Amino acid sequence: MKLAVIGAGWAGLAAALSLQDRGAHVTVFEAAPLPGGRARGVDDIHMGNIDNGQHLMLGAYTETIKLIESLHPGQNIDQRLVREPLHLESADGTFRLHAPRLPAPFNTLVALLFTKGLPTSDRVLALRMMVSCRLGGWQARPGETAARLLSRYQQSTLLSRKLWSPLCLAALNTPLDSSCAQLFLNVLRDSLDAHREASDLLIPRLDLTELWPAAASRALTMRYRHLVRKVQAKPTHVEIDGEVFDGCVVATPPYAAARILFDQAEVTASVMRASADMRTPEQESEISLFRMLGAFNYRAIATLTLELESDWRLPRSMMMLDENHSRGHVGQWVFNRIGHNKQITVVISDSSDFLKQDRARFVSDIASQVREQTARHPQCKAPMPDVRYQRLIVEKRATFDATPDLARPANRSPWPRITLAGDWTDTGYPAVLEGAVRSGRSAAAVLLRQLGSSSARE
Ligand SMILES: Cc1cc2nc3c(=O)[nH]c(=O)nc-3n(C[C@H](O)[C@H](O)[C@H](O)COP(=O)(O)OP(=O)(O)OC[C@H]3O[C@@H](n4cnc5c(N)ncnc54)[C@H](O)[C@@H]3O)c2cc1C
Known part of the structure; x- marks a missing residue:
């Protein structure tokens, strides 16, 4: 089976490796001259290999860790990542939260209870919120922001400023008052309420391309500096800038996916042509995806x-x-x-x-x-x-922008031969590396399943 992946970020590479592992011939199209996307190494003339952005990973990034290990057999993961127990400390030493090596969730509960730099009343409030969220199955209210969640649990201004706001910004890159409480709770659940190592902090020892995208790209057929302009879905194949493949994973950011999958004029015409109740289900799902892709900020x-x-x-x-x-x-x-x-x-x-x-x-x-x-x-x-x-x-x-009520597309697209991957798909996480890797693997699995059933039909 001849398949393509568009985009060599962490999602695209994870998808391509999954497809290749299951016997497909995979070609990866990437607009840049190197792999890694938004998490990549940069060659600086004075400082050598640095990163485009400092990235922190968590012990909860299980799929990413598995992927790195599988690409470097025989090597201990500690040679690629520094692993430390959860420890948050201010640069001036006045605030400190440290998770002892206890089974979860006691490690994080003890960490909160003994946080330095917060009055006892705040530590108790933080603890109470964690316990209540755990008992409530880590469910936020529909449309709730993280700020509203914190006020529902009476977290003080100091507690928000010292602990919750930095954590929310680090995880969601969105301030408390506009960020999605459910995504914030999902991150807390999977890092603080999972196995003990899930809350560990992992810092790459190598630049982000060398960490694993370089090894992945050596195992794959890469087409660098190819900015894909058009993907067309046909009943028996897909065409990528005119080249024929059996199917493909689109693993670009949403704005690029919208450009290559849709002809703006055609979408507008089809919206104008038929009122909502006269559109076919296929038209409806194409319009819905087009709108979702355009709604990201x-x-x-x-x-x-x-x-x-x-x-x-x-x-x-x-x-x-x-x-x-x-x-x-x-x-x-x-x-x-x-x-x-x-x-x-x-x-x-x-x-x-x-x-x-x-x-x-x-x-x-x-x-x-x-x-x-x-x-x-x-x-x-x-x-x-x-x-x-x-x-x-x-x-x-x-x-x-990880706001409440943001509708995120699934891996399935309206076209059986095309699936979608990227940190922006409906992963349950904010825009993070683990979400990108999981979405890539899942988009590959969905594509193979759909191609299997479509070839059975043909
Ligand atoms: C500065 C910074 C700091 C971050 N910090 C963290 C952190 O600490 N922890 C964490 O977990 N996450 C962090 N993130 C988020 C993380 O980097 C992303 O979630 C992840 O890299 C997204 O991967 P992706 O594959 O979904 O998308 P991308 O990396 O954007 O990959 C998409 C790829 O598609 C290519 N492309 C686009 N259009 C086309 C086209 N038409 N044809 C061919 N190729 C195309 C792009 O060049 C790109 O390589 C950070 C991000 C940044 C930028």
């Missing part, structure tokens, strides 16, 4: 990689930063770059509003934010050295 993430004049390490691999927008202190997380003792990265989530500012000022304010806050940490051995090189990478459409 996006949020930016900026990552600032700093190379310092001399070796310097944060007291922990990853620390939280306090924000003060009036001083340009807009970073939320700072990371040691593993294996590069002079390099750190700062993450600025939901960064669209800050990007209109002067870049040089933006960077120097963030460097001051890290320097000032770490200087107050009791275990910080020396002040942060001067910055030698810096690289600010802004991904303008880093994630979709």
Whole structure:
């Protein structure tokens, strides 16, 4: 069977490997000159291999971990990822939440109960919310935002600011007052209420392309620098820019999927032609997918990689930063770059509003934010050295806006020979790596199932 995958991000590569494992001949079309999509390595002239964006993974990313292991047989996963128990600590040391090595959910409950930097009343409130959510099956109310969920459980402003807001922004890249409570609860459920290791923090030791997309692409037939313009579904095959395949997985972002799957003029004509009750079910589902793809909004993430004049390490691999927008202190997380003792990265989530500012000022304010806050940490051995090189990478459409009531398409499309993959499909997760990998595997399985049944029919 001759199949194609469009897009070599984590979803597309996961789909392509699944299809190939089941005996298909797979060609991957990718517009860029390398694999990885929104999670890829970048070659910096001064700093060597850095990433387009600092990525954090969780022990709950089971499918991703399995995929990395399967591509590197005989190698311990610890050679590719640093694994640490859940530990959230502010750069100045005033806030700390640490999960002891206890069976779940006691590890996270103890972590909450002994959080440093929160009054006892707040720790009890946080604990009570976790227990109630667990008893309620981690169900939010329909259309509820994370902010409303927190107010329903009477979480204080301090608790929201110190704990829930940074966690929500890190997981959903959407602020509390507009983010989907159900997606937030799904992340809490699968990381804090699963097996003990699910809440572990995993930080890549290698750049994101080397982590596994490079090995995946060596095992596949890749067509780089091919921006697919048109996919046409026919009863017996699909045509990708005129080339014939038995079927394909479209694993591009939604805006690109809309462009290559639909002719805007045709969709408009078919909407105009028939009133809703006169449309065929096929027309109806095409229009519905077209609308869903167009309904996504996006949020930016900026990552600032700093190379310092001399070796310097944060007291922990990853620390939280306090924000003060009036001083340009807009970073939320700072990371040691593993294996590069002079390099750190700062993450600025939901960064669209800050990007209109002067870049040089933006960077120097963030460097001051890290320097000032770490200087107050009791275990910080020396002040942060001067910055030698810096690289600010802004991904303008880093994630979709994870609002309540956002309708996300399934892997199935209106055409049996085409399935959809990507972190934006209906994975139950926000836009995260594990969602991308799971959707890729699932889109591959759905495609094979549908092709099996369609060839049986022919
Ligand atoms: C800065 C940043 C930080 C992040 N941090 C985290 C984190 O800490 N933890 C986490 O879990 N997730 C994080 N994410 C989210 C994570 O990166 C994404 O969920 C994941 O990479 C999405 O993978 P994907 O395959 O669905 O999409 P993409 O990676 O977008 O892949 C789509 C691919 O399709 C290609 N393409 C598009 N149009 C065409 C076309 N017409 N023809 C051919 N190819 C095409 C693109 O070039 C791209 O390679 C972060 C994202 C960013 C940007």
